[in-house]
Amino acid sequence: MEKLMADLKRQIIEQLNLKDLKPEDIGDDQPLFVEGLGLDSIDALELIVLLQQEYKIKLASAEEGQSVFRSVRTMAQYITEHQPKTV
């Protein structure tokens, strides 16, 4: 889980073009939206693309995104539970 969260922080910075941030600037439980990292609905699209590209996961519904994208930890938990098993 720790490695996955570290990977996610790096990928979020890259995907959202947050060049001035370092992975260590993002807390595991820091809210990603509004008062936390300041992300908005456009960025939610980017996170959906990130899940599809990097982890082959498609969200079942837009509503699901609100809980999945709450923090890096909730994203990592969702990925762990939903990532397709490789043979």
Add this chain to the structure above:
Amino acid sequence: MQHITTYSTISGNAASKDGTVLFEEQSLSPQEFLLSLYKYLQVDYPKYYKMDNLCKLGFLATEILLQNRNVAEEYGKAGAGVVLSNANASLDADIAYFETVKNIPSPAQFVYTLPNIVIGEISIRHGLKGENAFFVSEDFDAAWLEFYVNDLFKRKTIDCCIAGWVDFLGGSYKAVLYLVENRSTERSLPWKTEHINKIYELANGKVNG
């Protein structure tokens, strides 16, 4: 009669207010300099990290301009306007976005591919809902800026205006912002082309050579 009651400049890796250098760091790239300035100003605004270079520049120049001021409270949210201009529109963000198109187009970068987005970011930060406009011209046009801002005041659509030049492309950038108000102070200057130009020229370094 409108007056320039305060002004800010960011260029040549130096940031100034009313002609006094607040922060300077020559050894950094423009992007690194802006990040250092953000930290120096102790601004806590996570959305800053998402912005493109043009928005970061305009955002920081406004932070300096409006230090110890709350124009939305002083003039009402609709009473403060923003009129900006530059030479390169949003070309810096356009190029960055174009790079992503080769793979998967980035919505987060696409939203910055208009120059007036910087006005939006400034307005959100300072709660401004007044008249606004963004003009693109090859060179800084002080006479046009004087005329346009004066016209807004004459029509009584605004009582205060953040006006000026915010330009960023690659390694070149320059921001010069004026706070224009319907009052004079001991140190204010009339909102006239000659004073607008004089302050613009004070900013060291030149965009477009």
